[in-house]
Amino acid sequence: MANASEPFSAPATEKDIEILNLLELEDEARKVISKGPFGYISGGSGDELTLRENIAGFDDHMIVPRYLTGLDEPDISTELLGVKVDAPIFCPPMAAHGLAHVTAEAGSARGWGDGGCLYTMTTLSTLPIEEVVAASQKGPKWFQLYFAKDPGVNRELISRAKAAGATAIVFAVDLERPGNREADMRNNFHFPSSLGFPNVPGVRPGESLAEIMQVFKHGLEWDDLAFIREASGLPVIVKGLLSPADARDALDHGAAAIGVSNHGGRQLDNVPGSIVALPRIAQAVDGRIPIFLDGGVRRGVHVLEALALGASAVGVGRPTLYSLALGGWRGVHAMVEAVKREFALAMKLSGVAKVSDIRPDLIAPRSPVRRLSKGS
Amino acid sequence: MANASEPFSAPATEKDIEILNLLELEDEARKVISKGPFGYISGGSGDELTLRENIAGFDDHMIVPRYLTGLDEPDISTELLGVKVDAPIFCPPMAAHGLAHVTAEAGSARGWGDGGCLYTMTTLSTLPIEEVVAASQKGPKWFQLYFAKDPGVNRELISRAKAAGATAIVFAVDLERPGNREADMRNNFHFPSSLGFPNVPGVRPGESLAEIMQVFKHGLEWDDLAFIREASGLPVIVKGLLSPADARDALDHGAAAIGVSNHGGRQLDNVPGSIVALPRIAQAVDGRIPIFLDGGVRRGVHVLEALALGASAVGVGRPTLYSLALGGWRGVHAMVEAVKREFALAMKLSGVAKVSDIRPDLIAPRSPVRRLSKGS
């Protein structure tokens, strides 16, 4: 989308899709999503080093399976902040699902909800919170908050999210200003004028992300967490942390959980891949509150590995938008089921009966592989 | 084989083949084996990370040769669980050799037997145990057991294997359910309806591997090892272990040997390459029982390295099927001789006179190579 005034149309197909693996969704989605929006969704910042490490970092560990445990069928269900879910995976907050499909967040939420998994509603959704929830009665919901300059806006958003059934607030702390996302710069990407952000007064269609973010507070601080806790009365997940020191601060300020994330490699490039940052944060948190991770999760073994390293659940972001573009809510549902299937198989094949049994001794560091031989 | 009802024909050539190295066999075999069966044979699970590490992991170590030892011709023969063999290599269990050649397991067993090496008969062979043995009087035999739900089936299989001359039972513990093998999913692979699995009542031609595995017990446990030991009165090799803890458990439960294997990278992806898992298992076992390894062995130096790291012998799997496809039993025999020749040369050139002299001080860890220079 080189220009906000150019006509834009999102895919509208609704169908089951066959998913061999999540990695292949990207190339398929590229064929159906417009160039500008696809660049916005798929791109990272700078050299995309962090974007790549998000996935590649999972190769730093290997799974050491156990056998003859008597396990037939593992139980992949779990509980996230007091809410039962069918699997320790969730839809992390992403803006503007309307770029990927005409049903926008309604499609994504239904796909995740029908899969029995948690969906995160967002401040910058292209549908109002209420419509998202209406489309998806199944599956618990969280609400991600970008903290507005106007406290009234924040109170209103929180109030609407609670009314819509949100059981926790995700406080996104890492995007006051967008990273240098070169795909967006190259495409001069603005959100299409036909897409609005109806949850937030003051955000106008056709703006760039940098323009949109003017509505939100710059210079966020820990007191803002206090505000959200008080205004919502809900558990608050501080999302976007990569440093153990910040994790300790979050604990001290009453966070209910930590969201380890680098915003999909879209904010500051060269920060750690999420799975790379996780162990030191888990050590700092020491089990006192749950840790959720997003970034690079594409495989059932990735879910297993993240949980072994200390996460309670992991978000699966871009594949949500790709599967939404390819099949609407049915596409998302197929994607969620694919991850559940791979994760259940990974538990089965590594001899783990239930989610709470996934412990650090299930994995070991992998030494670099040399690849010197012809066959390597 | 996109569909079990499609006509299927396996290669039928019988001839000597020239083998420069085992790695090149794969591309040659791809030309003569049907797509579905070739995908089944060659593929791994998931991202095939473990499949690649099976071979690449051998580059993590280097051989430090000795000279002026007075050695002319090394003796590569050895003894495996009390049985003399011409070399510390064997044919590991693989299902359905009939996919690769019309002579199926009869060809493979004869090729290995004529090479003076041990062959493992399997539960899921496309020929009955008795026909496999009839085709190959030379060379000792083991029998690999998939543990059936019906104890009577297990007793019957063990009894037939003993009658056929099996000197040990290989208890395969890592495949109650197939890994996510994407080549098979892509090809919708089912075993051809013209191929049967005559050893096992209840397995029907034209099924997928997942369907076939319904006959076998899910939720295997250590007591099943006790059953097999008692029913057979033979040494039992517990095959498929990758964790030192499991190796210690195997010792405690009376295993006669450990089989380090990741099922050729076909079960859970992201587990250690076999050669990567070996050292910690060897440390746990501490020489009390032998360790056999399969996965990624393609070179004489690989055999040498695995033995230096604690294995007593190594299986050579896929190259068996590839050479079978290319030349029937004569192809397999040529492949076995090629490995023996490379291994003998490796012993000679590193100054080791006999198999029992291959010790850890023969190798050293290799540091990652930088490959920064033009010539690198």
Added chain:
Amino acid sequence: MANASEPFSAPATEKDIEILNLLELEDEARKVISKGPFGYISGGSGDELTLRENIAGFDDHMIVPRYLTGLDEPDISTELLGVKVDAPIFCPPMAAHGLAHVTAEAGSARGWGDGGCLYTMTTLSTLPIEEVVAASQKGPKWFQLYFAKDPGVNRELISRAKAAGATAIVFAVDLERPGNREADMRNNFHFPSSLGFPNVPGVRPGESLAEIMQVFKHGLEWDDLAFIREASGLPVIVKGLLSPADARDALDHGAAAIGVSNHGGRQLDNVPGSIVALPRIAQAVDGRIPIFLDGGVRRGVHVLEALALGASAVGVGRPTLYSLALGGWRGVHAMVEAVKREFALAMKLSGVAKVSDIRPDLIAPRSPVRRLSKGS
């Protein structure tokens, strides 16, 4: 430029240029700069291992950002040897800007000066010191000295540099003789006969770099630093050091600052990348004098990382010549603003309010990434 007598013409365009990132400038500049000069500017020595490590070495560390610090807009200004600058970046000494643009050093100096940043005048500039300064009243200046055999020449150069406003002397110690720069050998590169080096008597147009260096002292020693300090009365930066021992010697001999540099990978190949050498030098210097670094800086995150590892400011070399070729002083100015923008964003997104707050705990070593998965 295969031959000094061949006609040579440098680009002359003056215009703003759009800069997505500095890395892409090289390919653009290749299109407008003649082959011989481009080889001279872009090439390294030998296998160009050090040239590549200059950039790649930045990947050895990752930035661990902090959030909720209350920071809105970071202050990227700083002070270098007592002089205020808008950002901790500067133009390092490079010879013969006339190869890249008809305005030569006048263009570069104006671009950097208008950006509020420090520019280093050089002994081997294609314009006289006085003309360079005349073109650029804004921004502080340093003067880089190649130490002539004739002490009178050195005194004269220093005196002119002081008169032109230089606030420090950069004593370049690493080029008595050029490295084996294969691009120059391949192109038989001589400086074009239409370009002179008016600052230095005895240097003739049309010479090779090796010929030019005959005017300068071979066998430089620490006493030469004493001479420069005395003759100039200015702080002297000893530039080109890579060894902690040399850094300690520089301290002992009264250097005002250390310049960590490998001459852009153009002198001895296989020496450390600048960012690789920095930590041990910072440890030796222990904060007693500032450290400046050049080599491989292409990103705002590189600036941040170098400062976290102990540098006070970093030079941005080749991109100066590339942007000069593409747009004259306006191109250089755009490049400087691009680096400032990326650096400000990196500070913002990592939660650092001012330059003096950039400390070692902002970064952490990055472990090698495996890149084994399909998506890696």
Added chain:
Amino acid sequence: MANASEPFSAPATEKDIEILNLLELEDEARKVISKGPFGYISGGSGDELTLRENIAGFDDHMIVPRYLTGLDEPDISTELLGVKVDAPIFCPPMAAHGLAHVTAEAGSARGWGDGGCLYTMTTLSTLPIEEVVAASQKGPKWFQLYFAKDPGVNRELISRAKAAGATAIVFAVDLERPGNREADMRNNFHFPSSLGFPNVPGVRPGESLAEIMQVFKHGLEWDDLAFIREASGLPVIVKGLLSPADARDALDHGAAAIGVSNHGGRQLDNVPGSIVALPRIAQAVDGRIPIFLDGGVRRGVHVLEALALGASAVGVGRPTLYSLALGGWRGVHAMVEAVKREFALAMKLSGVAKVSDIRPDLIAPRSPVRRLSKGS
């Protein structure tokens, strides 16, 4: 050379050649040497892992240069086992130079001798020892001995070598039987019937290397070193060692020097690259006798690095044959001068005045480079 009876003609050009770097010689030589002989010369064994590590291993270390040392021109001359040479480089033993050029060893010896460097005459030369020496009066000579089964042959060879002026015997211990050199197998390489090995009775033209080696003793032992020492009265270099234990044994048995070598990666694949093996051998030898290294030396910085890690001089093998093929003795001479020039420049640019000043503190281990960034 698919067949010994096929006509064979070696290059015959004699001319100066321009050498930008030694690495590029291989591709040039490939154009003028017949396929079979080129495969024999350039190939390694097995997966050529060791062949590649011979060069790539040099990247494991970086040179940390010193400045302001007062050094103008370094002195690259040195003394090898009591003999003065112009540089610490030499021609290591290689068989059958006649494959590369009609002048065979006469050309190589003259090229090295005119460069003031040491040349190693060989048992398997295509010219008799006496003709080689006659063609090259300058430069000292060593003689490499393959130890024949017949003691009389060994005495005769040693006696002729002494008469021809050999000042040391190189006892090659690593080739009783050729490694699995796949290029030779692929090409069914036999030495051309027009080339003889006149030094050794019993070796017939048109044989393969394996056939030729039947003349020599299999089962070499340390007593054979005693024989050579006694029969020659000359210092004996035991060449082909890679293990510290063998180096200690060599010391105990009166070796005058150690030759660290893996036979150019042509014997056992997967042994350490020469530069990789060097440090542990240097530690074992602890300066009591000199160490010579060959394998992968292509750069002046490689020579510097090997000497810093404990070698007294390094051989430059394949580039000798490549430059011989391209220009006869003048080609070899140009190559020797190129290495000397690069090495002198490396000493100059790293601040080392003489060969005996090259010490371990000149280098440091290089950490793996990540290559994650776009520019990396």
